[in-house]
Amino acid sequence: xxxxxxxxxxxxxxxxxxxxxxxxxxxxxxxxxxxIDREQEIWVxxxxxxxxxxxxxxxxxxxxxLDFKDxxxxxxxxxxxxxxxxxxxxxxxxxxxxxxxxxxDYITCIVAQRLQAYVFTFNSCLDKMGIPTxxx
Amino acid sequence: xxxxxxxLKRSINKAGIIELVLAEYRIDPARxxxxxxxxxxxxxxxxxxxxxxRNPYGLTFNERQHRQQALENIVQKVETNQIDRQxxxxxxxxxxxxxxxxxxxxxxxxxxxxxxxxxILEKPISEITTxxxxxILKDANHTIVxxxxxxxxxxxxxxxxxxxxxxxxxxxxxxxxxxxxRFVPKTKLAQRTIRDHDNSSEDNHAAS
Numbered sequence: 001x002x003x004x005x006x007x008x009x010x011x012x013x014x015x016x017x018x019x020x021x022x023x024x025x026x027x028x029x030x031x032x033x034x035x036i037d038r039e040q041e042i043w044v045x046x047x048x049x050x051x052x053x054x055x056x057x058x059x060x061x062x063x064x065x066l067d068f069k070d071x072x073x074x075x076x077x078x079x080x081x082x083x084x085x086x087x088x089x090x091x092x093x094x095x096x097x098x099x100x101x102x103x104x105d106y107i108t109c110i111v112a113q114r115l116q117a118y119v120f121t122f123n124s125c126l127d128k129m130g131i132p133t134x135x136x
Numbered sequence: 137x138x139x140x141x142x143x144l145k146r147s148i149n150k151a152g153i154i155e156l157v158l159a160e161y162r163i164d165p166a167r168x169x170x171x172x173x174x175x176x177x178x179x180x181x182x183x184x185x186x187x188x189x190r191n192p193y194g195l196t197f198n199e200r201q202h203r204q205q206a207l208e209n210i211v212q213k214v215e216t217n218q219i220d221r222q223x224x225x226x227x228x229x230x231x232x233x234x235x236x237x238x239x240x241x242x243x244x245x246x247x248x249x250x251x252x253x254x255x256i257l258e259k260p261i262s263e264i265t266t267x268x269x270x271x272i273l274k275d276a277n278h279t280i281v282x283x284x285x286x287x288x289x290x291x292x293x294x295x296x297x298x299x300x301x302x303x304x305x306x307x308x309x310x311x312x313x314x315x316x317x318r319f320v321p322k323t324k325l326a327q328r329t330i331r332d333h334d335n336s337s338e339d340n341h342a343a344s
Binding site: 036 | 170173177193194235237285286287288309312315317319321
């Protein structure tokens, strides 16, 4: 398959990158390194950023949060979620009522579709929703 | 009032505004996307992203196997220090094809790519301090049809047949990589993971 041009990083991928004892850590770092090296267009949803910085702040303090911000500046694009994305995510959740899928994942699904992006994730439910994902 | 402003005032109607937005989107799509991501997404749907010369289907199984095998043979020469400049160029051409196919083996890591580049450039990449283009195919008849980022800050300019015409080195971009990797923990942390505080994603992780 050709190299995807646009990638959306979800929360599970950030968790795997940031947590060295995560079972997927090594693979996540390898994939992330490659995204950086290939200069692919990297996107992150604002809701993901908020979750990551919140966790970093709580766990490691303000400096780690500032380091993280400095690290991703100019490397990742942030998509600031608007009401319409939440509305579409809720509509999708209603359509798939009964599935054990978090609303965050529906948001990721909607954003990925709009960006026409692959999702860098370790969350198997996105694959099941037909969203192209990394690692393959 | 400047000519530009007069022209702008005359064109302020619905169609004029659309033209202005479209012009901004076409001139600098990355910057436009940064400020108005949702408008950019909507425009992407109407004006799809150009795929360039990329083959939408990728390599066949045999093509991929052939490239990977040929690359492996050259890598073995690197390990025994029997590699020359032509081998290194050939190796990077195999890498370019496999990168475009998103199938470069993980064993071909950054360190190895930098070593191959060092052989081709005849000096370590760290010694290049200004933006430099190194010509590989001297013949002017070779047209560049695609570009592949080998590592951040090093781009291979390629012909239709994926031969390297030249290598562009941008030291500023190479530095950007170190910055982008700064938040990734380097050692096995004894600390708790951030997921200890985030039960919501744990279930998803377990499922994967």
